[in-house]
Amino acid sequence: MTSKVVVDLITGAALSVQNPMITQIALLVNNDLLYAALVFALVLIAEGRNSKRMKVLLSLVIAVGLGILVKTALAEQRPCAGEAWCPTGYSFPSLHATAAFTLMIAFLNKKSYPAFLLFALFIAFTRLNLGVHIFRDIAGALPLAVMAYYITGLAWPLVEKRAGRVLDG
Amino acid sequence: MDKELKRQLFHMAVGLAALLVLLHFGRGFAIATAFFTIIIGTLLINLRLRGRKIPIVQWFEKEFERAGAPLPGWGSACYATGVLMLLATLSDVNEIAASIFILAIGDGVSTILGRRGRMRIPYNQEKTVEGAAAFFVSSLPALAFAGPMAVPAIALATIAETLPVLEDNLIIPVACMTFFLVF
Numbered sequence: 001m002t003s004k005v006v007v008d009l010i011t012g013a014a015l016s017v018q019n020p021m022i023t024q025i026a027l028l029v030n031n032d033l034l035y036a037a038l039v040f041a042l043v044l045i046a047e048g049r050n051s052k053r054m055k056v057l058l059s060l061v062i063a064v065g066l067g068i069l070v071k072t073a074l075a076e077q078r079p080c081a082g083e084a085w086c087p088t089g090y091s092f093p094s095l096h097a098t099a100a101f102t103l104m105i106a107f108l109n110k111k112s113y114p115a116f117l118l119f120a121l122f123i124a125f126t127r128l129n130l131g132v133h134i135f136r137d138i139a140g141a142l143p144l145a146v147m148a149y150y151i152t153g154l155a156w157p158l159v160e161k162r163a164g165r166v167l168d169g
Numbered sequence: 170m171d172k173e174l175k176r177q178l179f180h181m182a183v184g185l186a187a188l189l190v191l192l193h194f195g196r197g198f199a200i201a202t203a204f205f206t207i208i209i210g211t212l213l214i215n216l217r218l219r220g221r222k223i224p225i226v227q228w229f230e231k232e233f234e235r236a237g238a239p240l241p242g243w244g245s246a247c248y249a250t251g252v253l254m255l256l257a258t259l260s261d262v263n264e265i266a267a268s269i270f271i272l273a274i275g276d277g278v279s280t281i282l283g284r285r286g287r288m289r290i291p292y293n294q295e296k297t298v299e300g301a302a303a304f305f306v307s308s309l310p311a312l313a314f315a316g317p318m319a320v321p322a323i324a325l326a327t328i329a330e331t332l333p334v335l336e337d338n339l340i341i342p343v344a345c346m347t348f349f350l351v352f
Contacts, residue, residue, distance in 0.1 A: 010201060074258070108211060109215070109219075113211075113212075113215040114212070138204075139201070139204040139257045140253075142204060146246070146339075147254075147343075150339065
């Protein structure tokens with residue numbers, strides 16, 4: 001069994017699902033602004049404390065920033081490259097999946113975690129189902145999310161102190 | 170056998186198992202295995218954080234977890250994350266294998282021998298020069314995978330491992346990955 005076959009099996013299995021409702025959701029999520037708004041709304045809904053909301057949003061910014069950095073450095077073409085409908089930008093890693101996994105990791109200690117896990121897996125599935133990513137792009141997003149949340153955790157005491165000072169005038 | 174020694178032997182065994190999966194089944198299978206291991210692992214961490222009793226997970230925590238870990242299973246989660254980072258980002262199987270070897274053996278041996286060291290590293294009092302030397306020497310068999318290019322990669326990973334900034338299981342893969350991507 002070669003590496004390509006297994007990756008292709010997962011990508012291929014996701015691609016083979018033909019469900020108009022899923023396709024509609026996948027196309028909606030494919031819109032960057034709409035997806036950013038959805039992620040932002042989920043943070044506001046799932047977390048009541050402003051401080052924790054800020055921490056999650058900071059980790060999302062770091063994760064997406066790292067993702068853009070890696071995307072630019074590796075400059076890998078999307079599997080759909082050349083098609084008129086294919087999004088611009090590089091393939092590895094998936095920024096949609098990076099954001100979804102970061103959200104998932106941020107709620108690791110919460111009762112709502114399984115819901116965020118399913119959300120992240122569903123977002124990952126929609127990226128494969130649309131044909132804009134391969135499984136490796138999704139898998140590469142998970143370490144970025146862990147790293148981003150870990151870096152946020154290290155930086156947070158300092159950020160919180162400064163933010164507190166600003167808010168206190 | 171003390172807990173830290175057991176922990177490091179387990180660390181090395183898991184790394185070698187990951188290496189075997191990579192070499193025998195290929196990169197794609199290894200990526201999928203690491204990915205779903207992390208997904209299942211985070212679900213188990215979540216259950217433990219919410220007070221659920223999972224005997225096998227509790228046994229692992231008792232036997233292998235360091236005291237004062239930020240989360241149950243934190244070290245293992247970082248380790249799997251580091252391995253997945255290497256598998257997904259690097260495309261050359263030999264470079265991935267060399268990096269996993271450095272992470273598994275170098276880090277494990279340096280912790281075991283470094284504890285007995287006396288010469289502290291000036292910028293990180295928790296690490297010793299003997300540990301760093303053990304890291305470098307024990308990682309040298311990675312040459313078998315990546316050839317002479319493994320030497321500067323090991324040197325960079327050795328320096329990264331002594332830094333007090335990030336978890337070893339994350340900073341070593343980042344150092345190896347950066348080196349192989351750049352050179």
